[in-house]
Amino acid sequence: MNAFAPSRRGLLATAAGFGLSLQLLAVPAMAADSALNRKKVIVVICRGGMDGLSVAPPIGDSEYHGLRGGLAVEGALPLDGAFALHPQLTAVHALAKAGEARIAPAVATPDRARSHFEAQDVLESGAAGVYSTTSGWLNRAVETLSAHRKVDAMSVGATAPLILRGKVQTASWSPGRAVDAEARLPTLLQDLYRNDPLLGPALARGLETETMAKVATADLDGGGAMMNVSTGGKGGGFKAGAAPGPGAQQGRDAAKKLGESLAGFMREPGGPTVAAISLDGFDSHAGQAGLLNGRLAYLDAVLDGVHQGLGPEWKNTVVLVATEFGRTARANGTGGTDHGTGSTALLLGGALKPGGIVGDWPTLKQNALFENRDVAPTLDMRGLFKGVLADHMGVDKAALDATVFPNSATARPVANLV
Amino acid sequence: MALANQDLMAAIAVTRFGLGAKPGELAAARSDPQGFLKTQIRRTGADQPPGQPASTAQRMAEFRDFRKERREERLEKAADTRPASSATGADPAMMDAARPNRREAADPVKQIGNVLRKDIAADFGARVELAATTDAAFRERWALFWANHFTVSATKPIAGTVVGPFEAEAIRPHVFGRFGDLLDAVETHPAMLTYLDQIQSVGPDSPAAEFVKNGRGRGRGAGLFGGQLQQTAQRTPGLNENLAREIMELHTVGVNGGYTQADVTEFARAMTGLSIGAERDGAYGTAVFREQAHEPGVRTVMKVRYDGDGRRQTAQILADLAAKPQTAQFVCGKIARHFVADDPPPALVARLTDAWMRSGGDLTVVAETLVSAPEAWDPVPGKFKTPYEFIVSSFRAAGAQPVGFQQLGPILTSLGQKPFSAPSPKGWAEDAQSWAAPDAIVKRMQFAQTFSQNVVRDRDPKQLAADALGERLTPDTAKAIARAESRPEGFALLLMSPEFQRR
Numbered sequence: 051m052n053a054f055a056p057s058r059r060g061l062l063a064t065a066a067g068f069g070l071s072l073q074l075l076a077v078p079a080m081a082a083d084s085a086l087n088r089k090k091v092i093v094v095i096c097r098g099g100m101d102g103l104s105v106a107p108p109i110g111d112s113e114y115h116g117l118r119g120g121l122a123v124e125g126a127l128p129l130d131g132a133f134a135l136h137p138q139l140t141a142v143h144a145l146a147k148a149g150e151a152r153i154a155p156a157v158a159t160p161d162r163a164r165s166h167f168e169a170q171d172v173l174e175s176g177a178a179g180v181y182s183t184t185s186g187w188l189n190r191a192v193e194t195l196s197a198h199r200k201v202d203a204m205s206v207g208a209t210a211p212l213i214l215r216g217k218v219q220t221a222s223w224s225p226g227r228a229v230d231a232e233a234r235l236p237t238l239l240q241d242l243y244r245n246d247p248l249l250g251p252a253l254a255r256g257l258e259t260e261t262m263a264k265v266a267t268a269d270l271d272g273g274g275a276m277m278n279v280s281t282g283g284k285g286g287g288f289k290a291g292a293a294p295g296p297g298a299q300q301g302r303d304a305a306k307k308l309g310e311s312l313a314g315f316m317r318e319p320g321g322p323t324v325a326a327i328s329l330d331g332f333d334s335h336a337g338q339a340g341l342l343n344g345r346l347a348y349l350d351a352v353l354d355g356v357h358q359g360l361g362p363e364w365k366n367t368v369v370l371v372a373t374e375f376g377r378t379a380r381a382n383g384t385g386g387t388d389h390g391t392g393s394t395a396l397l398l399g400g401a402l403k404p405g406g407i408v409g410d411w412p413t414l415k416q417n418a419l420f421e422n423r424d425v426a427p428t429l430d431m432r433g434l435f436k437g438v439l440a441d442h443m444g445v446d447k448a449a450l451d452a453t454v455f456p457n458s459a460t461a462r463p464v465a466n467l468v
Numbered sequence: 469m470a471l472a473n474q475d476l477m478a479a480i481a482v483t484r485f486g487l488g489a490k491p492g493e494l495a496a497a498r499s500d501p502q503g504f505l506k507t508q509i510r511r512t513g514a515d516q517p518p519g520q521p522a523s524t525a526q527r528m529a530e531f532r533d534f535r536k537e538r539r540e541e542r543l544e545k546a547a548d549t550r551p552a553s554s555a556t557g558a559d560p561a562m563m564d565a566a567r568p569n570r571r572e573a574a575d576p577v578k579q580i581g582n583v584l585r586k587d588i589a590a591d592f593g594a595r596v597e598l599a600a601t602t603d604a605a606f607r608e609r610w611a612l613f614w615a616n617h618f619t620v621s622a623t624k625p626i627a628g629t630v631v632g633p634f635e636a637e638a639i640r641p642h643v644f645g646r647f648g649d650l651l652d653a654v655e656t657h658p659a660m661l662t663y664l665d666q667i668q669s670v671g672p673d674s675p676a677a678e679f680v681k682n683g684r685g686r687g688r689g690a691g692l693f694g695g696q697l698q699q700t701a702q703r704t705p706g707l708n709e710n711l712a713r714e715i716m717e718l719h720t721v722g723v724n725g726g727y728t729q730a731d732v733t734e735f736a737r738a739m740t741g742l743s744i745g746a747e748r749d750g751a752y753g754t755a756v757f758r759e760q761a762h763e764p765g766v767r768t769v770m771k772v773r774y775d776g777d778g779r780r781q782t783a784q785i786l787a788d789l790a791a792k793p794q795t796a797q798f799v800c801g802k803i804a805r806h807f808v809a810d811d812p813p814p815a816l817v818a819r820l821t822d823a824w825m826r827s828g829g830d831l832t833v834v835a836e837t838l839v840s841a842p843e844a845w846d847p848v849p850g851k852f853k854t855p856y857e858f859i860v861s862s863f864r865a866a867g868a869q870p871v872g873f874q875q876l877g878p879i880l881t882s883l884g885q886k887p888f889s890a891p892s893p894k895g896w897a898e899d900a901q902s903w904a905a906p907d908a909i910v911k912r913m914q915f916a917q918t919f920s921q922n923v924v925r926d927r928d929p930k931q932l933a934a935d936a937l938g939e940r941l942t943p944d945t946a947k948a949i950a951r952a953e954s955r956p957e958g959f960a961l962l963l964m965s966p967e968f969q970r971r
Contacts, residue, residue: 098892119704164713165723167894180723184901208884209897210905222905226882229910235917235957239964242948246966248852248904253913256906330891331623335665335710383677383706384668389713421729 086444087199089401090316090367092325092356093188093213093435096349097170098333100373101387102394102425104342106153109134113379113414121338121381129153133407138346141354142396149404150364154395154434156412158375158427160461164389166333169374174213176432176455187432187454189216191439192324194449204259204322206312214326219251221259221322223315225308229260262321266314298344302351309355317363324443327352332373338386353398365400368442368468370435376425379414390424395434401442401468408434408464430461437464477501479938480845483971485807486605488861491935493603505839508604509832514611514640515602517594517632522587524633524658528744528753530587531629534580541577584629588622589877591632592887596870600863610835611635612856613806614643617799618654618719619895620663622888627663631888634659647799647829648790655715655786656755658744664714664893670705671740671763677705679760705761712736714893720789722798731770737763738774738781796824800834802898807838809850810899816843849940849970852900855883857971858912862963865936866923882911916963920956929958940967 107123108114110132115122126134127143133153135143145151161172161180168180176187188203195201196218204221205214214220229236236257243250308327315321329349334341353369360367376393397408409429412418420426432455439445439454440463451459475494481501482489497504602608615635622628638657642650654660661667670677681704712735717723741762745751762778772788774781789795800820804812823837824830838844853861859880863869870876877887884903890896897903924932929949933941945965952958962968 163723164729165717166892167717168723205905208882208905208908208911209902210908212901215901219906222907224882224884224907224911226907226911227914229914230917233917234953235913235960235964238948238952238957238961239913242944242961242965248900249909249966249969252904252906252909254906256908256910259906260910333710333892335708336668382708383670383672383704384665384708386665386708388707388709 088363088366089443090323090363091438091443092367092369094352094369094371095173095211095213095326095328096332096371096373097328097330099166099375099377099389100332100393101334101338101342102155102376102392103379104136105346105394106133106135106155108132108155108411108414111414117379117414119381130406132411136342136346138343139350141350141357142398145357145398150400150402151396151398152402152405152408154397154408154429156392156409156425156428157395157431157434158392159431162391164375166374171212173372173374173431174211178457183456185216186213187435188213188324188326189218189220190454191443191445192218194445194454195443201324202322203324204315206308206325206327211326211328219255221255223259223263225311228264229257262315262318266318266321267311298347302347305348305351306355309352310359313356313359317360334377335382335386335388336384368397368399368401368438370438371396372431378423379419379425391420392425392427395431397467403466403468432458432461433464436461437467442468474498474501476847476939477845479940481505482605483940484849484851485609485839487599487609487857488864489936489938490864491867494935494938502839505606506836508607509644509835511644511832514607514643515598515604516636516640517598519590519594521636522633524630524637525753527587527629527633528626528658530580530584531626532752534577534584537580538577588628588888593870593876596860596876599860600869611640611643613803614650615639616895617802619890619893620659621890623891624663627659628888630659644832644835647831648787651719651786651790652783656742656782658753658755661742661744661755664711665708666711666739667743669708669736669740670761671737672706674740674761674763676761680705707736707740709733709736712739716789718893721792721794725794725798727770734767734769735785738767738769738785741778742782790829793825796821796829800824803834803838806898808844813843816841849967851971852904853969853971854896854903855880855885858969862919865932865963868923879915884908913964916960920960920963924955924959927955929955929962932959933962936962937967942967
């Protein structure tokens with residue numbers, strides 16, 4: 051974006067300084083409405099290597115209990131004879147029963163190094179290997195779409211996740227107190243940043259989002275309550291206190307509110323239609339059962355909030371939940387599991403076609419495990435993302451193969467998801 | 469590369485290498501900017517934060533009591549009403565005022581939780597106080613670099629209680645010594661052993677594991693592992709490879725350092741037995757080696773064989789990792805990225821790596837090489853401040869210091885850098901792209917507004933700007949400050965100026 055041009059964003063940011071409302075400026079600037087303009091996609095990144103065998107326990111697999119022993123999930127919520135969902139995933143389960151949530155139980159990125167940081171980079175950059183690009187695939191998807199229609203993207207959290215970094219200036223938001231609309235400082239800083247390629251666009255975008263936040267979060271009970279949600283670090287993850295236990299309900303409520311706030315932005319006219327949010331803390335080397343109880347309850351509440359908050363827009367939405375890698379099929383010696391390969395992705399949304407599992411289940415037989423250790427991936431994660439971007443968001447297939455996911459022609463888009 | 473003039477070099481010295489200028493600091497650095505930094509390097513290590521620090525062992529004992537009390541309380545409650553669920557580790561640092569008071573002050577769980585929370589807040593507050601006031605800010609930045617390189621994070625509740633003691637005991641004394649000694653102190657420290665799950669890792673064929681497998685260990689056997697296994701005595705003890713992997717990937721050779729999954733597993737086997745002491749041997753919260761939990765036999769890690777002396781295997785492997793050229797290359801790349809630019813000049817990395825290898829990883833030599841390197845003095849600032857750096861440098865610019873953790877915690881959390889809570893063992897991000905998100909800039913602006921109103925009062929923001937940035941102050945910013953309608957507005961413009969946000 052040209053920092054000098056009197057763009058809509060510039061006007062909005064100026065408007066924010068004078069306390070004007072967003073809609074006055076945003077509505078005339080919007081492109082003509084069409085079905086495609088309303089399509090929304092949300093990517094939820096679960097950092098730390100989320101254990102797929104706990105998210106969606108393969109209860110029909112005869113090896114599951116033997117491999118997991120005491121870590122086999124008790125009281126899972128059945129989907130069919132073969133798979134169930136973790137008991138904390140009650141909202142996801144209800145959606146699955148309504149045909150609005152599916153699991154992909156054996157997905158992986160192309161990375162096999164079992165390093166959190168390398169695998170997260172590959173997951174978010176969309177590259178075939180590590181260090182080959184410094185922008186995120188979701189940003190490049192927005193860039194591609196922007197040639198045809200206005201598409202805005204937003205990340206939730208204080209820091210910018212790699213998945214949304216790139217050429218397109220995206221919004222970011224985290225809970226906090228409102229900007230003082232009377233203060234001169236925002237306008238003065240806009241002027242001071244006019245030649246600053248980093249701070250200029252970022253501040254303009256931030257002020258625009260703040261203006262929108264006043265409307266988007268108005269229905270929630272008071273902005274002050276949002277302050278209790280804590281932000282994480284890299285990738286802006288949010289962390290719930292360990293749950294269940296005292297405080298667990300508070301954590302769940304905060305998580306649900308966070309999901310509702312995100313949904314609030316996405317329901318705004320001219321609001322983002324592409325969003326990313328990340329949750330930390332899934333690295334379960336020890337004490338896995340209790341740790342995942344807390345994390346999955348938090349995830350479920352965020353997703354519940356998104357679903358409830360989107361209301362009539364849910365039917366236009368697909369939510370993808372993914373992690374950098376799965377964990378070892380066997381329990382380790384310390385009540386947890388170590389870094390593995392294949393994991394479970396979740397797909398949710400009113401736009402989703404009902405169906406069974408996405409991709410094949412390789413089974414947990416010893417000779418089926420990847421390197422005699424991990425769930426063997428049967429589906430390239432990029433194929434999952436590409437299927438949603440192509441059929442739901444209308445991203446050009448050639449661009450998906452070449453620029454959004456470079457050199458990914460072999461990772462075919464999963465068809466018929468929407 | 470032509471070196472900048474003396475005034476500009478002084479400004480670079482105190483902002484890029486230090487933690488931002490205090491009033492008067494630029495003048496102190498002016499006559500010899502490089503010498504100003506070099507005199508801060510000292511073999512005895514970094515400064516210790518003010519106050520009376522607790523030891524790691526004391527903190528761990530406190531946390532143990534907290535858990536014990538809480539377990540008892542839960543059992544009582546379970547007896548009273550319906551069964552309570554099996555929670556693990558509620559975070560004392562998270563139990564803030566937002567939580568409704570369940571009971572009165574007599575509640576022992578709440579009491580110990582409060583003490584721990586205050587301890588953690590005091591540790592962090594002392595560290596910020598040191599950073600905000602020290603005359604040797606390069607020395608402190610150097611220590612902070614290593615604390616982040618060897619992250620222990622409060623994202624694991626028990627680890628949060630010992631981040632402060634860990635930095636004091638394992639990091640600060642060694643940051644200008646040999647890297648190998650720093651590495652050894654860090655990886656065998658109870659805080660790191662706890663944070664990266666080493667304490668429960670047991671050799672699958674060790675006497676201790678055999679004991680449990682044979683069914684003799686139920687109940688009684690738990691004591692063999694210093695009580696670590698008490699809650700989970702049902703399972704077969706075995707390996708946990710978390711620490712082994714992160715030592716290689718994050719602390720030494722790096723992810724492209726040439727190791728395999730087999731090397732990770734072998735290293736994990738070698739480290740079995742390394743744990744923390746039990747209550748009954750009076751060594752709770754200190755590092756111990758338990759021969760009976762050690763995986764017997766010869767280990768091969770990165771093509772080197774380590775003989776069967778279990779007690780020495782870990783130290784030998786760590787020493788070999790510390791000496792590898794991949795380690796020098798990886799860590800020097802990080803030093804250059806931290807101090808100079810997100811994408812640092814290769815010549816600088818090569819210069820540091822060379823100094824590292826020639827000196828056997830002598831961090832005094834590496835620090836001196838960094839200060840002398842012409843590539844490190846590019847007049848264009850290559851780094852965007854992290855929230856911690858921004859807050860600390862704001863206090864320094866104001867000549868102020870935080871009066872309480874209450875001021876700091878919420879601010880840093882809202883800026884994405886919750887105290888002592890790096891999101892992963894990789895530590896905090898260092899790059900502009902991570903920290904300059906739109907929301908983050910808005911929140912920095914909000915901090916600058918509030919902070920300026922509280923600290924400036926009758927002081928001249930033009931003078932504060934000259935004191936804080938010296939030759940780095942641009943005409944645009946100077947003009948904006950001069951035109952400000954109030955002193956706080958002028959100071960807020962200084963803090964948010966492009967050149968103050970960078971270093």
